[in-house]
Every structure is written in C-alpha cells, then in structure tokens.
Amino acid sequence: MGEDIANLEIRLLLEGVHQVYGYDFRDYAEASIRRRLTHWLAESGFETFSEAQSRLLRDRAVFESLLAGITVNVTEMFRDPAFFRIVREQVVPFLRTYPFVKIWHAGCATGEEAYSMAILLEEEGLGGRYRMYATDINEAVLQKAGEGVIPITEMQRFTRNYQKSGGKSSFADYYTARYDRAIVAPELRKNIVFAPHNLATDAEFGEMHMVLCRNVMIYFKAALKERCLKLFDTSLLPGGFLCLGLKETLENRKLGERYEELAPSSRIYRKRYV
C-alpha cells in the first residue's frame, strides 16, 4: 500500500515537473529514479512527495535541488582508458582525413570526458582542427565544466587513466595546481562549447563526425533510449562514430543494423555509408 502510494506520488510529481518546468523525467528507469528521489526527499525535509509537490511547483530553487538530486554526475578524466586507447589508435586515423572535425559530448557532466578528448586530439596533431559541443541537462555541472576545475584529490587516479589510455606526454602538462584545485589549461578549453541540452526534449546537432553519449542512457527506459539514438543518428554524418558507455550497446536496437562496431565490445560504432 505505502509503496503503491509512493509510486503514484512519484508519477504525479514527475508529471507536475514536466508541465511546470518542461523537464521530462517520465521515461527514466523506474528503480533508479525512485532511489534518487527517495534520497532527495530524505534530505529535503519534506515528509512525503505530496507535501514536497506544492512547494516544488511554485519554487524554482526547490526544483533546482530536485534536478541536482536526480542526475548522476559522476565522471572522470580518461574514464575507461581502453576506450580512449581505441579512439586514439582506430578512430583518429579516420578523423585525420577531414579538414575539420565536429564532436558532440551528450551528457558531459563536469566536462572531464571532453577535456580528455581535447588532450588526445591535441597529442594526435588535430589541434586547431576540431570543435566540441559538450552538453548536459544540469546547468550547475555545466558551470563547473566551463571553469575547467578538476578535484586535485583525483589527480593520481586520472594520471594513471591517462597513461593507460596511451597518453604521450606528462598529464601534469595539462593543468595548473592551485591549492585544492587543478585548473585545466586554457588551450584545451578554447575549442569546447558547453551548453544546456535535454536529450528527452531537445533537437539534434548537425553534421557531427563523432557523438559520445557514455553512461547516460543507462538511466533511461527503452523509449527514451530510442529517442536519443535517433537524435544521434540524425546528428552523425555517414562514416561518423557513435560512442556509448561500456554497459550500453546498439544490439537489439532499431538503428543497430546501420552501424558497425569498430572493435568487439568497444562500444564505438561507425555509421555505414548506405
């Protein structure tokens, strides 16, 4: 009974959020959004979702705290180093054949994935020949991404990731340490545009050579995953690359047959020309 009412309250709450703020979380995977919302409720001081609802719909600050509670923003530099090694060894040779390369990072969180890619492209001689669009639903994380601040406590782990990914220089060359923070070198930031974009409601980006959407769709139900994949497919040029997280795949997806996986289990898919 209690469980049923909480489920109903969550459905009503997500409906209200959609109608008032235009953010659509109705197609997020149920178990995970319920877990996140229950945690948010415990922190919020409200007794029940129904009690939270009336404040939520009237007070944008309460909505912002809910948004921060729903989205999982965990990320790291050179996350899954083997993935970046394959990009370096097997994707870059194709990218080099274009005069200019456009890349979309969908669900970029605090920007570490885009900065990692910028380091890789610079080392591979593509400096000045690329533009990245790094987008997220959560404007608070985008703000951090734009500032290029990385937690200094993580630097040892990130350095190991960088080395495992085939990094050619010293990772310390790419940031300046200031007290408890590391600031990403300005030349890595200049080719990245950070912007808000909602995969549940917004449109595609045009003529991309590469789209990365890693560790984002795991939180979505099947219909929303299909929407995202269609968006990426429309955004990608023929011969372009779609990169998913290690737990995500194009297998059993409608668009799967239009793509070919670059290396087994790499989750890097190349769009066919026909």
Ligand SMILES: C[S@@+](CC[C@H](N)C(=O)[O-])C[C@H]1O[C@@H](n2cnc3c(N)ncnc32)[C@H](O)[C@@H]1O
């Ligand atoms: C776990 S992080 C992944 C970050 C990075 N791609 C990586 O793999 O390290 C997931 C990100 O997806 C974002 N996100 C969730 N729902 C979204 C949506 N509907 N549209 C755009 N971004 C979304 C979250 O705000 C979060 O920053």
